[in-house]
Amino acid sequence: MAGTQRYMRYIVFALIALILLFFISSSSSVPSAQWPNYTSETPADPVGKPELATASGAKDQLAQPTTSPNDAKTLPPAVVSGDRMNATFVTLARNQDVWEIAKSIRHVEDRFNRKFNYDWVFLNDAEFSDEFKKVTTALVSGKTKYGLIPKEHWSFPDFIDQDRAAKVRDEMKEKKIIYGDSISYRHMCRYESGFFFRHPLMLDYEWYWRVEPSIELYCDINYDTFKFMAEKKKKYSFVISLYEYVETIPTLWDAVKNFTTAHPEHIAKDNSMKFLSDDGGETYNHCHFWSNFEIGNLNWLRSKAYIDYFESLDHAGGFFYERWGDAPVHSIAAALMLQKEELHFFNDIAYYHVPFTHCPTGEQYRLDHKCHCNPSDNFDWNGYSCTNRFFELNDIAKPEGYEKEQ
Ligand SMILES: Nc1nc2c(ncn2[C@@H]2O[C@H](COP(=O)(O)OP(=O)(O)O)[C@@H](O)[C@H]2O)c(=O)[nH]1
Ligand SMILES: *[C@@H]1O[C@H](CO)[C@@H](O)[C@H](O)[C@H]1NC(C)=O
Ligand SMILES: *[C@@H]1O[C@H](CO)[C@@H](O)[C@H](O)[C@H]1NC(C)=O
Ligand SMILES: *[C@@H]1O[C@H](CO)[C@@H](O)[C@H](O)[C@H]1NC(C)=O
Ligand SMILES: [Mg+2]
Numbered sequence: 001m002a003g004t005q006r007y008m009r010y011i012v013f014a015l016i017a018l019i020l021l022f023f024i025s026s027s028s029s030v031p032s033a034q035w036p037n038y039t040s041e042t043p044a045d046p047v048g049k050p051e052l053a054t055a056s057g058a059k060d061q062l063a064q065p066t067t068s069p070n071d072a073k074t075l076p077p078a079v080v081s082g083d084r085m086n087a088t089f090v091t092l093a094r095n096q097d098v099w100e101i102a103k104s105i106r107h108v109e110d111r112f113n114r115k116f117n118y119d120w121v122f123l124n125d126a127e128f129s130d131e132f133k134k135v136t137t138a139l140v141s142g143k144t145k146y147g148l149i150p151k152e153h154w155s156f157p158d159f160i161d162q163d164r165a166a167k168v169r170d171e172m173k174e175k176k177i178i179y180g181d182s183i184s185y186r187h188m189c190r191y192e193s194g195f196f197f198r199h200p201l202m203l204d205y206e207w208y209w210r211v212e213p214s215i216e217l218y219c220d221i222n223y224d225t226f227k228f229m230a231e232k233k234k235k236y237s238f239v240i241s242l243y244e245y246v247e248t249i250p251t252l253w254d255a256v257k258n259f260t261t262a263h264p265e266h267i268a269k270d271n272s273m274k275f276l277s278d279d280g281g282e283t284y285n286h287c288h289f290w291s292n293f294e295i296g297n298l299n300w301l302r303s304k305a306y307i308d309y310f311e312s313l314d315h316a317g318g319f320f321y322e323r324w325g326d327a328p329v330h331s332i333a334a335a336l337m338l339q340k341e342e343l344h345f346f347n348d349i350a351y352y353h354v355p356f357t358h359c360p361t362g363e364q365y366r367l368d369h370k371c372h373c374n375p376s377d378n379f380d381w382n383g384y385s386c387t388n389r390f391f392e393l394n395d396i397a398k399p400e401g402y403e404k405e406q
Helices: 002-027 058-063 095-111 130-139 162-174 183-194 200-204 225-231 252-262 304-316 326-337 363-368 387-393
Strands: 087-092 119-124 144-148 207-210 236-238 241-243 287-289 294-297 343-345 351-353 356-358
Touching (some): 144 200, 207 225, 225 294
Parallel strands (some): 087 207
């Protein structure tokens, strides 16, 4: 008897379970007609290339409730109208740099390039991975291009004595000189000094803006910096300047003097020697523009003057027998072979590359441009900066409040 009762209870439970199951499964097929569909025709974000941003769809948007409080209609125009310069961003990077360059791209896009959509050229001594290409293409608002560096631009020239170069690397390692024992760092410095502007992908452009992994931009840049360079007849620019580590360039100045003696025709009359030397060119004071940021003219780098200069330095051997950096190499060229009016200090490009910050002096400027740098981090008026010399040499008035940042 107790057995039958238990049996009946099982049947009742089973029936209830079946009925419940029926309701659950059928309710999921009830059409949710009262919910408007979210379609891509009513973009939450109309930001895009100019030709894509049209007024169509605006009416639909009014008719349907928005699904997000972040209403894009209140955003300022995303893309500046008008023509563009013949210009590109350029980055030398390894595949493993992908996430660090991704951060840099976000900064550049957010603060500048989303409004201008300039192209971006990536260069590498090895083939870029699919992941690198996918991630960077998704982040850049302009076209992206990926170039392989030819072997002959990333190897020891035949006139370099390999044993001598190897001995130097051992000695520098011993002395704990940063990158002192690195072969690849030397190839990188030589490539940036003499070859990046000659890569086939770069031949399509006249202007470049160099970007390295893990940099930051701290203020909005609301105008076309390339157009500024062209209109003001600028050829080379910087945001941070400082003294080079002497151990890496003991004979660089001698090599430069050999070049200027051999090619006096390449030296500009109204040059910036005062930035480089305190004794009229006898010795180098080690000041240089920090080349991890550069906006410059590629045709100048491709000129006979610059190529003669690079080849002269290259044959002197210091890229391998010492550890010459592309920063002093570019800087000395710009200071000696350009008119001083052709150099520009971009005070308005607030910038960070480990370990230095350029944060524009002047509170009102920083507020107006939505800057997020801490002014007390500004390196400009620090004793190790050479920017003060640039101001004095060019007779530029220092920004108000600079004394407080010294
Ligand atoms: N493809 C490639 N890029 C390199 C190599 N070494 C450095 N770079 C790039 O060259 C630039 C300078 O190198 P980085 O490590 O930032 O040097 P640092 O700024 O002087 O410390 C960066 O854009 C790097 O991504 C290399 O061996 N291969
Ligand atoms: C929502 O989309 C579905 C599938 O595309 C479609 O069948 C349905 O009719 C749409 N509903 C409305 C309210 O537009
Ligand atoms: C851009 O500049 C390069 C180098 O000067 C030149 O070869 C190219 O024709 C220019 N492109 C345009 C569209 O003007
Ligand atoms: C400069 O030229 C002199 C004379 O030719 C040479 O002895 C010296 O090694 C050169 N210096 C450098 C750094 O190339
Ligand atoms: Mg770097």
